[in-house]
Amino acid sequence: MGSLSGVRVIDLTRVISGPFCTQILGDHGADVIKIEPPGKGDVVRQQGNMVDGESWYFAQFNRNKRSLTLDLRSDEGKQILHRLLEGADVLVENFRPGVLSKMGLDDDTLRQRYPRLVVGRINGFGSSGPYRDRPAYDFIAQAMSGFMGVNGTADGEPMRAAPPISDMVASQNLAFGICAALVRRATTGQGDIVETALTNGLIAMMGYLAAEYFATDRVPARTGNDHPMLYPYGLFTARDGEVAIAPSNDTMVERFLGALDMLYLLDDERFADNARRMTHREPLREILNAVIQTRGVDEWIAHFNRAGVPCGRVHDLRETFDDPQVQAQEMRLELPQASGRVPVTGFPVKLREAPASLYYPVPQLGEHTDELLTELGIEGDELATLRARRVI
Amino acid sequence: MGSLSGVRVIDLTRVISGPFCTQILGDHGADVIKIEPPGKGDVVRQQGNMVDGESWYFAQFNRNKRSLTLDLRSDEGKQILHRLLEGADVLVENFRPGVLSKMGLDDDTLRQRYPRLVVGRINGFGSSGPYRDRPAYDFIAQAMSGFMGVNGTADGEPMRAAPPISDMVASQNLAFGICAALVRRATTGQGDIVETALTNGLIAMMGYLAAEYFATDRVPARTGNDHPMLYPYGLFTARDGEVAIAPSNDTMVERFLGALDMLYLLDDERFADNARRMTHREPLREILNAVIQTRGVDEWIAHFNRAGVPCGRVHDLRETFDDPQVQAQEMRLELPQASGRVPVTGFPVKLREAPASLYYPVPQLGEHTDELLTELGIEGDELATLRARRVI
Numbered sequence: 206m207g208s209l210s211g212v213r214v215i216d217l218t219r220v221i222s223g224p225f226c227t228q229i230l231g232d233h234g235a236d237v238i239k240i241e242p243p244g245k246g247d248v249v250r251q252q253g254n255m256v257d258g259e260s261w262y263f264a265q266f267n268r269n270k271r272s273l274t275l276d277l278r279s280d281e282g283k284q285i286l287h288r289l290l291e292g293a294d295v296l297v298e299n300f301r302p303g304v305l306s307k308m309g310l311d312d313d314t315l316r317q318r319y320p321r322l323v324v325g326r327i328n329g330f331g332s333s334g335p336y337r338d339r340p341a342y343d344f345i346a347q348a349m350s351g352f353m354g355v356n357g358t359a360d361g362e363p364m365r366a367a368p369p370i371s372d373m374v375a376s377q378n379l380a381f382g383i384c385a386a387l388v389r390r391a392t393t394g395q396g397d398i399v400e401t402a403l404t405n406g407l408i409a410m411m412g413y414l415a416a417e418y419f420a421t422d423r424v425p426a427r428t429g430n431d432h433p434m435l436y437p438y439g440l441f442t443a444r445d446g447e448v449a450i451a452p453s454n455d456t457m458v459e460r461f462l463g464a465l466d467m468l469y470l471l472d473d474e475r476f477a478d479n480a481r482r483m484t485h486r487e488p489l490r491e492i493l494n495a496v497i498q499t500r501g502v503d504e505w506i507a508h509f510n511r512a513g514v515p516c517g518r519v520h521d522l523r524e525t526f527d528d529p530q531v532q533a534q535e536m537r538l539e540l541p542q543a544s545g546r547v548p549v550t551g552f553p554v555k556l557r558e559a560p561a562s563l564y565y566p567v568p569q570l571g572e573h574t575d576e577l578l579t580e581l582g583i584e585g586d587e588l589a590t591l592r593a594r595r596v597i
Numbered sequence: 598m599g600s601l602s603g604v605r606v607i608d609l610t611r612v613i614s615g616p617f618c619t620q621i622l623g624d625h626g627a628d629v630i631k632i633e634p635p636g637k638g639d640v641v642r643q644q645g646n647m648v649d650g651e652s653w654y655f656a657q658f659n660r661n662k663r664s665l666t667l668d669l670r671s672d673e674g675k676q677i678l679h680r681l682l683e684g685a686d687v688l689v690e691n692f693r694p695g696v697l698s699k700m701g702l703d704d705d706t707l708r709q710r711y712p713r714l715v716v717g718r719i720n721g722f723g724s725s726g727p728y729r730d731r732p733a734y735d736f737i738a739q740a741m742s743g744f745m746g747v748n749g750t751a752d753g754e755p756m757r758a759a760p761p762i763s764d765m766v767a768s769q770n771l772a773f774g775i776c777a778a779l780v781r782r783a784t785t786g787q788g789d790i791v792e793t794a795l796t797n798g799l800i801a802m803m804g805y806l807a808a809e810y811f812a813t814d815r816v817p818a819r820t821g822n823d824h825p826m827l828y829p830y831g832l833f834t835a836r837d838g839e840v841a842i843a844p845s846n847d848t849m850v851e852r853f854l855g856a857l858d859m860l861y862l863l864d865d866e867r868f869a870d871n872a873r874r875m876t877h878r879e880p881l882r883e884i885l886n887a888v889i890q891t892r893g894v895d896e897w898i899a900h901f902n903r904a905g906v907p908c909g910r911v912h913d914l915r916e917t918f919d920d921p922q923v924q925a926q927e928m929r930l931e932l933p934q935a936s937g938r939v940p941v942t943g944f945p946v947k948l949r950e951a952p953a954s955l956y957y958p959v960p961q962l963g964e965h966t967d968e969l970l971t972e973l974g975i976e977g978d979e980l981a982t983l984r985a986r987r988v989i
Contacts, residue, residue, distance in 0.1 A: 207777075208774075208777035208778050208780060208781040208789070209777055209780060209781070210781070211784065212780070221804070225804070229773065233777050248846075252826075253805050253808055253809070253812075253826070254808055254809055254812030254813060255812075256812050260808075261808040261809075261811055261812040262804075262805045262808045262809075264808065265804050265805060265807060265808045266804070312949070316949075330922050330926070331922070331925070331926045331947070333925055333926070334921065334922040334924075334925030334926055335921050335922055335925065336922040337922075339902055339907075340905060340906075340907045341907060342843040342845055342907045343843075344824070344830065344831070344841055344843040344907075345841055345843050345907050345908065345909040346909075347841075348841035348909045348910065348911045348912065349841075349909040349910065349911075349912050349917065349920070350912070350917060351912045351913060351914040351916070351917035351918075352758075352759075352760070353822075353841075353911055354911060354912055354913045354914065354917075355759040355760070355914070356748075356756070356758055356759045357749075357756065358753070358756075361750070361753070362821075362822065362832060362839065363822075363832075363839070363911045364748070364749065364750075364756060364821065364822060365822050366744075366748055366758050366762070367744075367747040367748045367806060367817075367819070367820070368744070368747070368802050368803060368804050368805075368806060369804065369805075370758075370762070370802065373766075373802045373804065374765075374766070374769070377766070377769040377770060377773060378769060378945050378946050379946070380773045381621065381769060381772045381773040381776060381946060382600075382946040382948060384773060384776035384777050384779075384780055385599075385600035385601055385625050385776050385946075385948070386600050386948060386951070387776075387780045388600055388601060388604070388776055388779045388780060388783070389600040389601070389602070389951055391780070391783035391784075392603065392783075395950060396950075397600070397948050397949055397950045397951055398948065398949040398950070399946065399947070399948050399949075400946075400947045400948075400949075401945055401946050401947065402926065402945070404922070404923070404926075404928075405926055405928055405943070405945040406945045408917060408923065408928045408942055408943070408945070409928070409942050409943065409944070409945040410760050410762065410765045411760060411914065411917075411942055412613065412617070412654075412657050412658070412760050412761065412765065412942075413645050413654045413657060413760075413761075414759060414760060414914065415657060415914060415918075415941070415942050416645055416646055416652075416653040416654045416656065416657045416941075417645070417646055417653075417654075418914040418915065418918070419653055419939075419940040419941075420645075420646030420647075420648050420653040421646060424913040424914045424915050425759075425914065427759070428759070429754075429756065430745075430754065430755075430756060430757050432736070434644075434645070438736065439736070440754060440755075447754065447755070449736055449737055449739075449740035449741075449745075451734040451735075451736040451737050453734055454640075510731055513732060514732075515731075515732045515733060515734045515736075515737050516737065517737040517738075517740045517741040518740065518741065519740045519741075519745055519746060519755045520740065520741050520742070520743050520746055521743060521746045521816040522743040522746065522747070522803065522806065522807060522810040522816045522817065523810065523816050524743070525741065525742060525743035525746075525800060526743075526807075526810070528741070529726065529727050530722050530723070530726045530727055530728040530796070531796070531800065532726075533723070533725055533726030533727065534722070534723045534725070534726055534794065534796075534797055536796075536797055536800045536801070547811075548811040549807070549808075549811075550800055550801050550803055550804075550807050551797070551800070551801065552801070553770050553793055553794070553797040553798045553800070553801040554770050554771070554773060554774040554777075554791065554792075554793050555723070555774075555791070555792045555793065556774060556777070556778060556789050556790065556791050556792075557704070557708075557789055557790040557791075557792075558787060558788075558789045558790070559778070559781050559789055
């Protein structure tokens, strides 16, 4: 039984940020009911790589949920939603600000009618401020948060992260916020309204780059793979590929140079301490690469690990998922779909007593509509009528 | 009162990933007691940009905590730690696997002696598997997770994200996992051991890139700022800088081209649908940039926003923190330190009833040692002796 066993989540989200959040809740045992428009469902069901009629992109974000079709624009659909909310602990949505209010579910109504309910919400810029109504997407959030501006090389353009990182970070922030609100509810009995925005999540991750800007009043330069404050540190070129090496302090640098049999470099006045090594980064890079390129990546990784130097191969995704450590950590799962086994990424949060588990594969659109409405006492003719009228 | 009000956290973490996690808990009301080695403290206190003797890098990750100095290698230090754990709800650590056991705090002991305690842990690769004992750092995790391999341009090298993203993601994962365990404890009375690893957190964010690899058995190419599945989408060049534009479906593309008065492009057979636009991305990019470079960034942003086209400026960090939306969302805070006001990033998770707050500025090393030990009944001569013996 997962940590969130007994927590029922009504999930109105679609695309990425919301569904990834509710999947995290589902992985940890919450009963997630994904509400989708009848006939078409979440738009991601038709996007990305399709195999045997199923989107493997959709599969990445929608395990451990049950699917209920419901037309939320219809009065009957709204009534059914309210009946679901009466038995729910959490409501999650990622509409643009104001859309939920137009459905009659404004915050004040939700707080009054369902005082124990935790409402979770993801949007682009937050629900106050001049940009609150702007449409927002990951790429825009990466640009406006300052995140792109610090990524990439000094001579290249600002560079996004390839995964939709603002969506994923917002998902994690919201999953945390919802649980924090549930912790409070356990003692106060009171729900809450929890919100996170794509831009705000990335801004909160600017860490030492923000500190550098605040302290110096200069915006941090793009430094590519070079650490802005440490050298040697970064990518080095072995005979058959690149090695990532990350000595984070003088002790580690000594271990690294010792492993290369090049401790004498510390006697060179250009390289005697970190500040001087930063100034003379290029000649030191050339000297180190001259030696590193004499052997292969595997050999160096084994050698540096024996010496206690933090290092690693730059994996492509095949190498990542084939890696014995990644397999030992079960970071590739297979969902038992009706169409066959569908691989997805695994659970990054491991709990010893109440671990994350696979409760449900990815639901077909409306797969659990009958089962869930029957729980509400909607059966037989009533069900058939709702279906004929395309409410479900 | 924050959502985690009443939750006491014993924080043994240092550097980034652990301190960012416990700061998140503190922001939401947890009583975080940061335990640091006497005399020197968390190594980050001396790193990064120092202003008036304070590290602004350290400030980014250590507000809302109290600092207690304690030598955990001494028997007296260990005894005091146990007395603190008797009154605690959560213990967080980011040592290498095995270090806590050597202090006598192995998992079985912790579970037996403190059955209600939630133990949170961040490490590099997880506490099982062949790499469990390897030192891990953000750069290595970015390399080995496959994250770097998909970032950057097709003709450039694999590119890290500039912030230490694997640390920050692990912090968020652990903050979530700890709260999920607290939710379960509220009904079962049982604590748990929660773990997350730098690499695993990033692997779980590979999303559609992992799906693409699983579905095609080909590793995704690096595509720089171009979306691998959509065009037009990405950076465009205005007269005085770049504009990020992200039309995510055909309707948005029509709005975008309509706003440019270039809907006729859809009649060109090269650009009639997304698949053909992907094939003919370069000529379309040239045509669009030819028009976009005729006006300035501000003008286009205003114009596209009126048309409902997702767009934004590529901000540097100054522009980010000067942005009226970022100010409205209070994503820049000022800590009232003794040395003056220190700016830091704000709270990305907003709760209506129990919002995150600033409870404590960044503590001086050992600032709360006397206060906290007095709570345990350690006072007067006993305190003085402990201090003289450098236990505290």
